[in-house]
Amino acid sequence: MDEMDFRPSAAVSLGVELELQLLRAHDLDLSRGAADLLELLGKRKLPGAVKPEITESMVELNSSVHLHHGSLRDELVVMRDAVVKEAGVLNLRVAGGGSHPFHDWADRRIFPTGRFRAILERYGYLAKQFTVFGQHIHVGCSSGDDAVYLVHMLTRYVPHFIALSAASPFYQGEDTEFQSSRLTSINAFPLAGHMPFVRDWAEFLEYYDKMRGFGIVASMKDFYWDIRPKPEYGTVEIRVCDTPLTVQRAALLGAYAQALAAYHLEERPRAPARAVYLVNSFNRFEASRFGCRGELVEPYESRRKKIGADILQTIETVMPHALKVGGADALTELAADVRHGYSDANWLLECRTMRGSLPDVVREAAARWAGTPAGVR
C-alpha cells in the first residue's frame, strides 16, 4: 500500500506538467521526434524534467515544486528555451495548444515504453486519439483528508479552468466551434470523470482498494479524472486544462489554482456537496463549448451564471489569499483577459481568419510558444 500513503507536502505549493506538440518544420504537421529530442535534452542540465508521452509527437515538461508562480514561470521559460533550442537542432518546432489543428490521428505512433504499449493494446484507437495536449496543475496538501476536501471544492471550478485555458478550437482539420475540443477525446475513456463522493482519505482508500480488488485499476494513474489526489506527490492534480499557447499563461493558471486552494484550505467556506457533481457535466460542457461566454449552474445557490462573470467574482473573493502567496498580479492579469474576451482559442481562431490556413495557425502558435516576436522567424 506504499504508493497510496499520502506524503504531505507544503500546503499550496505549486507545480505543473505541460504536454507539448512536436511539429515538422516543412508542413507543420505533428512529427515523430520525441525520442531524438529527449536524447538531446538528456545531455543538458535542466531544472524540472522532460518526459515522453503517449505518442512520439509529444513531450511533457514537468516543473519542480514552487511556492510562488513567478519562480514557476521563470523556470518554465528556461525549460521552454532549452526545448525550443534542441528542437531546432532537429528542425522540429514546438507549440502549446490543446490539440493539433489538422493532424490525422491514425498516423500517430505510440512511444515505445511498456506502459504506453499496454494503453494502446487496451484502448485501441482511443490511445492514438489521445494525442491531445493538456496542462496538469499540482497543488500541495498537508494531508490526505485535505486533499479529498480540496478535490470536492475545486470541482466547483472545473468550468473556470476549462474556459481560462481553452486552446483547442480545431480538430482533424475542422473548426469544432468548441473553445476546448480536447476534453471530448478524454471523455471517451471508461475511467474518465470525477472522484466519487468520499468524505475523507480513509474512505477514499476503501474505494480505491475495492476498484483494485475488481481488477479495474492497477494504480492511481489509471483514473483519468478531471481532478484527482496524487498521494505519491502529496498533491491535488487538476487535469482539465488545455496546454496554453505560452508558458506565461500556464503560470497564471497555476497562480489561480493556488489562490483557490489557499482560500478553501484556510477559510473552509463550504462543506462538500453532492450537488456539485450533479451539475458538473453540464457546466463542463458549457465551458468547453462556449468558454467564458457559457453559463454554469452554481450548485450551492442553484442558479445560472455566466462563466466569465463567475470567474471575475471568484477572483475578487480569493484575492486576499492571492496577495498572501504573491499571486495578486497574476489574478489581475487573468481578470483583464476575461473582461476583454481573450482566450487562446479565440487567438487561434483569429489567426486562422487573418492568415487563411491551418498550417499558418500552427506556425504562428509555435512562434508564440517560442516567444519569438512576429517577423523574426
Added chain:
Amino acid sequence: MDLSFLPQLPFALSAPIMFGALLAAGLLAGEAANRYASLPRITGYALAGVALGPQMSGVLSREVLHALSVLIDLSVGLIVFELGFRFDWRWLKRNRWLLVTAVAESLFGFGAIFGTLVYFGFELVLAASAAAIGTATSPAVVMLVSHELRAEGQVTERTLLFTAVNSVFAYAALTLLLPLLHLELRAGWLEALLRPAYILGGSLLAGVAACMLMLGLARWLGKREDRQFVLLVAMVVLTVGVARSLNLSVMITLMTLGMLARNLDRRHVLMPLRFGYGGQLFFVILFVLTGAGLKFGAWATAAWLVATLLVVRFLGKALAILVFGRLSGVRPGGAGLLAIALLPMSGLAVGMVRDTSALFPVFGQQLGGILLAAVALSELVGPLATQFALRRAGEAHPGGQGG
C-alpha cells in the same frame, strides 16, 4: 467493300499507348519484384525498363527513348523541385554542425572517388570530373523510397537534405572543373568557359524568375490546397519546358525553384506540398525509362574498378557522417544508416556523363562507361540500401508499403 475504316496493321505505337503501356509494365514489374522477391518496387520498375530497353528486347529503341526524354525531364523536374522545397536554410542556420556534415559528406565522397581514380592512374582533371559526377545521391531513389515507406524522422530528413546538397555540389563542381578540363585537353576556350557559365547562370536565373512568378500567382490565388496544387504542377511543367527550350539544366533550374519557393516565401503564401498518388505516376515512368537507358557495358571489362569505386564512395561518405554526425545531433547508430541511405548514385549522372563526353570525348572513352556501370548497379541495388536504412532507423510507417 471499303474496309479503310479498319486500322492499318501494324498500327503505330502512339504516345498514349507508350505512356500507358510503360506505366502498366512498370507497375506490374514493381509489384512482382515486391511480392516474389521482396525487392523494393523501384527495382522492379527499373528491371522492367532494362527488359524493354535497347540492351535487351529493344521494344524501347534508342529513338523512342530519345523521344520520351521529355518524360524523364518532367519526372526529374517534379522530384528535384520537391526535394528543393523540403530544403530548409533555417535548419542549417540553427544547426551549424549539420551544414558542416553536409559539406563534409560531399567533399569526402568526392575525395574518396578522386583518390581511388588517381591511384589507378587516371589523369587528375578527368578523375576529379568523374568524382564530382559520382558524388551525387539519387534524388529520385531517396524521394520515392521515403514516400513509399511514409518514412519520417531524422535519418529520412537528413538523407533528403544531404541528397539536395550533394546533387548541387556535384553539378557545381563539375561545371567549375570544365575550364580545367579544357586546359588539359585543349578544347575551345570559348565553349569551355561560356557553356558552363551559360548553363549554371541561366538555370539559376530561370529558377529565380519562375519562383517570383509562382509566389505572385500563389498570393493572388489564396490559400486553397486544390488550386495551389494545380499551380505547382503547372509551374513545374512550364519551367521544365522552358529549361529544355533554353538548353539549361532541368535539375539546377527546378532545384532552384524549389529551394527559393521554400526559403523566399516570407509571407508563407505557399501551402505545404503534397503530390500524393499523382507523383507516383512520374516515379514509375522515370524508373522504367532510366532502367531502359542503363548501360552495363563496363561491367564486363572493369567490374573490379566499378565495385571499388562504389565501396570507397560509401566509406568516404560514412566517414564524414560518423565524424560530424554526432555533433549535429544524430543519435547513435543513425550515422551509419544515413550513410547507407545515401548509397544510390544519381541517375542525373547519365546526363552529366553525356554532356561531358560530348565536350571531351577522352572523358567518355576513359571513364564514361565506368560511371554508367556504377549508376546502373546502384539504380538496381541502391533502393534496397535506402529502404533498409530507413526501416532499420525505425522511421518507416507500419502502413507504408515498401517491399
